[in-house]
Amino acid sequence: MNVIVAKNAGFCWGVKRAVTLSRDAARKKGGRIYTYGPLIHNRSVIKRLEAEGVHVLPEHADAHAAGAATLIIRAHGVPPGDTQRLVDAGYDVIDGTCPHVVKIQKEVARAHKAGRTIVIVGDSDHAEVRGLLGFCGGKGIVVAGVDEIAAVPRDEPVTVVAQSTLDEETFAAVSHAVKNHCADAAIVDTRCNATAKTQREAIALCAQVDAIVIVGGRDSANTNRLAQLCREQGVRTFHVEEAGELRDSEFAGVATVGITAGSSTPDWLIAEVAERLRAMPPARALNTEH
Numbered sequence: 001m002n003v004i005v006a007k008n009a010g011f012c013w014g015v016k017r018a019v020t021l022s023r024d025a026a027r028k029k030g031g032r033i034y035t036y037g038p039l040i041h042n043r044s045v046i047k048r049l050e051a052e053g054v055h056v057l058p059e060h061a062d063a064h065a066a067g068a069a070t071l072i073i074r075a076h077g078v079p080p081g082d083t084q085r086l087v088d089a090g091y092d093v094i095d096g097t098c099p100h101v102v103k104i105q106k107e108v109a110r111a112h113k114a115g116r117t118i119v120i121v122g123d124s125d126h127a128e129v130r131g132l133l134g135f136c137g138g139k140g141i142v143v144a145g146v147d148e149i150a151a152v153p154r155d156e157p158v159t160v161v162a163q164s165t166l167d168e169e170t171f172a173a174v175s176h177a178v179k180n181h182c183a184d185a186a187i188v189d190t191r192c193n194a195t196a197k198t199q200r201e202a203i204a205l206c207a208q209v210d211a212i213v214i215v216g217g218r219d220s221a222n223t224n225r226l227a228q229l230c231r232e233q234g235v236r237t238f239h240v241e242e243a244g245e246l247r248d249s250e251f252a253g254v255a256t257v258g259i260t261a262g263s264s265t266p267d268w269l270i271a272e273v274a275e276r277l278r279a280m281p282p283a284r285a286l287n288t289e290h
Contacts, residue, residue, distance in 0.1 A: 001251065001254060001255065001256070001257055001277055001278060001280055002255060002256040002257070003256075003257055003258075003259060003274050003277050003278055004205065004208060004209060004256065004257070004258045004259070005258075005259045005260075005270060005274055006198070006201050006202060006205055006258065006259065006260035006261075007201065008194070008197050008198045008201050008260075009198065009215070009259060009260040009261040009265070009270055010215075010261045010262075010263070010265045010266060010267055010269075010270050011263065011264070011265065011266055011267070012098075012192070012194040012195070012198075012263035013194065014075050014098025014099060014100055014101065014192075014194075014263075015040050015075050015098070015263050015264050017075075017096070017098070017099070018039055018040065018072070018074065018075040018096035018097075018098070019039065019040070019045065019049070019266075021072055021094055021096045022035060022039055022049055022054045022072050022096065023049070023052060023054070025054070025070050025072060025094060026049075026052050026053040026054050029068070029070050029092070030068050031068025031069050031070065032055070032068070032069045032070070033053055033054045033055065033069075033070050033071075033072070034054070034055050034056065034057040034069065034070070034071045034072070034091075035049070035054060035055070035056055035057065035071070035072045035073075035074055035096070036057055036059065036071055036072070036073055036074055036078060036082070036086065037056065037057070037058065037059040037074050037078075037127065038056055038074065039054075039056075039072065039074045039075060039096065040074065040075050040264040041216075041217040041219050041220035041221075041223075041262075041264045042216065042217045042220065042241075042262075042264040042265060042266070042269075043217060043241065044241065044242060044266070044269055045264065045266055054072070057071060059078075059082075068092070069090065069091050069092065070091065070092045070093075070094060071086055071091040071092070071093050071094070072093075072094045072095075072096045073093065073094065073095045073096050073097050074096060074097070074127065075096055075097065075098045075101070076097070076098070076101065076126070076127035076128040076131060077097040077098070077101045077102070077105060077127075077128060077131035077132070078097075078127075078130075078131045078134070079130070079131055079133065079134020079135070079138075080134055080135060081134055082134070083095075097131075098164070100164055100190075100192050101128055101131075101164055103190070104132060104161055104164060104190045105131070105132060105135045106135075107159075107161060107188055107190060108120075108132050108135040108136050108140070108159075108161060109135045109136070111136075111159035111186070111188075112135065112136035112137065112139075112140075115157065116156075116157045116158060116159045116186070117139075117140075117141065117152075117153060117156045117157065117158045117159070118132075118136040118139070118140035118141070118158070118159055118161065119140065119141050119142075119143060119152055119158050119159065119160045119161070119178060120132055120133070120140050120141070120142045120143075120161055120162070120163065121142075121143055121144075121160060121161070121162045121163065121166055121170065121171055121174045121175075122142060122144070122162060122163025122166055123142075123144060123163065123221055124142040124144070126163060126221055128163055128164060128165075129142055129163055132161070132163075143174060144170075145170060145173070145174065146173050146174055146177040149174070149177045149178060149181050152178060152181055152182060153182075154181060154182055154183065155183065156182075156184075157182075157184040157185075157186075158178065158182050158184065158185050158186070159185075159186045159188060160174070160175055160178050160185060160186065160187045160188065161188050161190045162189065162190045162191045163221070164190060164191060164192040164195065165191075165192060165195045165221050165222035165225065165263070166191050166195075167191075167196075167199060167225055167229070168191065168196060168199075171189065171191060175187045175189075194263065195222055195263060198222075198226065198260065198263070199225070199226065199229055201260065202214075202226050202229055202230055202258075202260045203229055203230075203233060205258040205260060206230050206233035206234075206235040206258065207233070208256065208258065209235060209256045209257055209258035210235070210236065210253070210254040210255055210256050210257065211235060211236040211237070211238065211251060211254045211257045211258070212230050212235050212236070212237055212238070212257065212258040212259070212260065213237075213238045213239075213240060213246070213257060213258070213259050213260075213273060213277065214226050214227040214230065214237065214238065214239045214240070214260060214261065214262070215240060215241070215242075215259065215260070215261040215262070215265050215269055215270055215273050216239070216241065216261050216262030216264060216265040217241060217262065217264060217265075218239070218241060220262045220263075220264050220265075222262045222263050222264075223239070223261070223262025223263075223264070223265070224239070226260060226261075226262060227239040230260075236254075238250065240273065242269060242272065242273075243269075243272040243273045243275070243276040244276075246273065246276050246277065246280075248280050248281060251277070251280055257277055259273055259274055259277070
């Protein structure tokens with residue numbers, strides 16, 4: 001089987017930075033090392049970090065640092081109140097927030113200070129969005145699509161930002177709707193360029209293959225969006241977290257398969273999936289899309 005791996009698949013630079021900070025802390029610092037919630041949305045990476053001595057401290061855990069304890073803020077960021085609470089609890093806090101997310105946090109804080117209502121286009125349950133809400137006093141409005149625009153006040157100045165991993169189409173549609181809905185709407189495109197590039201590349205790859213495999217955590221928003229985009233292209237799409245989930249029979253009739261991955265997926269997981277696909281024997285029956 002011919003396997004094509006997308007050039008920009010896998011770790012973005014913000015995730016790579018957070019993982020490096022965690023590993024460096026485990027090697028160089030004494031005492032216990034924690035991340036505040038899962039560092040990234042990839043269970044395989046979290047397991048490896050655990051093996052290296054980096055443990056997950058549940059969000060909002062009522063835990064005080066006893067002795068030397070280091071805590072890394074995850075790549076998605078957290079509300080400023082959480083960071084201060086952890087410092088007050090005695091942790092040596094290392095900020096692993098993606099620098100791009102930090103820029104969004106600052107934009108939200110600036111607009112909020114100027115008296116503008118913040119509209120965040122994204123998933124209200126996503127860690128990044130919950131963190132952003134903390135930079136506008138918890139008073140921001142989160143909308144997932146144009147059907148939720150009614151929640152945005154017409155008579156207040158609003159600033160619209162995006163969850164960093166949001167797709168271009170959704171942000172454009174919501175931004176257009178808000179502009180028509182509000183008298184004073186400032187649109188700030190805060191989407192991550194790396195995410196946008198990976199999404200465009202995935203769509204282009206779909207035209208070259210018989211099937212495509214998306215590698216990444218099922219709780220990863222950008223990985224799920226990649227899978228959705230590929231399905232929308234009409235190509236057989238498989239979303240897996242690791243190579244062991246792949247079944248020979250599912251790739252019957254497939255001559256060329258593409259691989260891409262979410263921004264929290266390490267190179268070694270992508271390589272394992274590619275190796276598994278290349279090792280598949282010829283199949284005899286055609287299967288349906290997953």
